[in-house]
Amino acid sequence: MEAPYPTTPISPSTTRIGWIGIGLMGSPMASRLLAAGYFLTVFARNPSKALHLQSQGAFLATSPQHLAQSCDVVFTIIGGPPDVRSVVIGPTGVLSGLNPGGVTVDMTTSSPSLAREISNAAGGKLCWAVDAPVSGADAGAREGKLAIMAGGDSRIVEWLLPLFEVMGKCTYVGGAGCGQSCKIGNQIVGSANLVGLSEALTFAGRAGLDLGKVLAGLKGGPAVNKIMELFGEKMIERDFRPGGFAEYLVKDFGIGLNFVEEDEGEVVALPGAALCKQLFIGMIANGDAKLGLQGVITVIERLNGIN
Known part of the structure; x- marks a missing residue:
């Protein structure tokens, strides 16, 4: 028996939303939904972290199961695959409480094979699961300009669009796990651009150039990219406040580079990704796990005897 498709269009007056994960990204995303008029129930391991959302009208649940029992759609954006497994398919997880026809949406950067496992588990509960990780850092979360990459049933993703549009732009990329x-x-493309920009600025600095002028020159040519626009000035100004943590990017690389082990497919050679992972591991080894991704320039500098 297949899960029933939702028949009621999403709207602030009828759709009950659950939200799990109120960190650097999740908190502003949840705030945008509250500001759009949606009724939100949140769960936090540390309830004090939910106070700012409660002040905006959110209700606090005592467990993922408790939260799911009163919601039509449950969003998760948490640490990584072990957290997702526990929170979504654990004994008191989201799927233990979600009613038939309900939808769970994981926006964590997680494992494709786990996303497919969750989708199958949801189907067994006559529910739906969508994997919809996001890109755009905390600024994109605050401004509603995230890139949302959605995998799952296309009709469910289309039904969810009013919610996704509050947070950013959604692109449907295929079935479960494809998001x-x-x-x-x-992550592979973005990190390669971060490393390239770090090397360019380090090289230009060693050559005695004005880095502001170098960045302006780069932006005027084909080398310009979104990473340069987001992080170029921050690198020059030594602003390493996080929009996303370096340690999470290392986790993401681990998922990508272990793709073959998970999916038992052919080997995918990713030499650039493997090198980038090592450089970001260097950040962690230097005690900078909680710095922003732009902090990778410090690793390049240390390799060159700078700082």
């Missing part, structure tokens, strides 16, 4: 695979591709 996570697309996000890993995003």
Whole structure:
């Protein structure tokens, strides 16, 4: 028996939303839904972290199961695959409480194979699961400009669009797990651009150039990219406040580089990704796990005897 498709269009007056994960990204995303008029129930391991959302009208649940029992759609954006497994398919997880026809949406950057496992588990409960990781850092979360990469049933993703549009722009990329695979591709491209920009600025600095002028020159040519626009000035100004943590990117690389072990497919050679992972591991080894991704320039500098 297949899960029933939702028949009521999403709207602030009828759709009950659950939210789990109120960290750097999740908190502003949840705030946007509250500001759009949606009724939100949240769960936090540390309830004090939910006070700011409660002040905006959110209700606090005592467990993922408790939260899911009163919601039509449950969003999760948490640490990584072990957290997702526990919170979504654990004994008191979301799927233990979600009613038939309910939808769970994982926006964590997680494992494609786990996303497919969750989708199958949801189907067994006559529910739906969508994997919809995001890109855009905390600024994109605050401004509603996230890139959302969605995998799952296309009709369910289309039904969810009013919610996704509050948070950013959603692109449907295929069946269960495809959103996570697309996000890993995003991380590979983004990190390569971060490393390239770090090397360019380090090289230019050693050559005695004005880095502001160098950045302006780069932005005027084909080398310009979104990473440069987001992080170029921050690198020059030594602003390493996080929009996303370096340690989480290392986790994402681990998922991508272990793709073959998870899926038992052919080997995918990713030499650039493997090198980038090592550089971000260097950040962690230097005690900078909680710095923003732009902090990778410090690793390049240390390799060159700077700082």
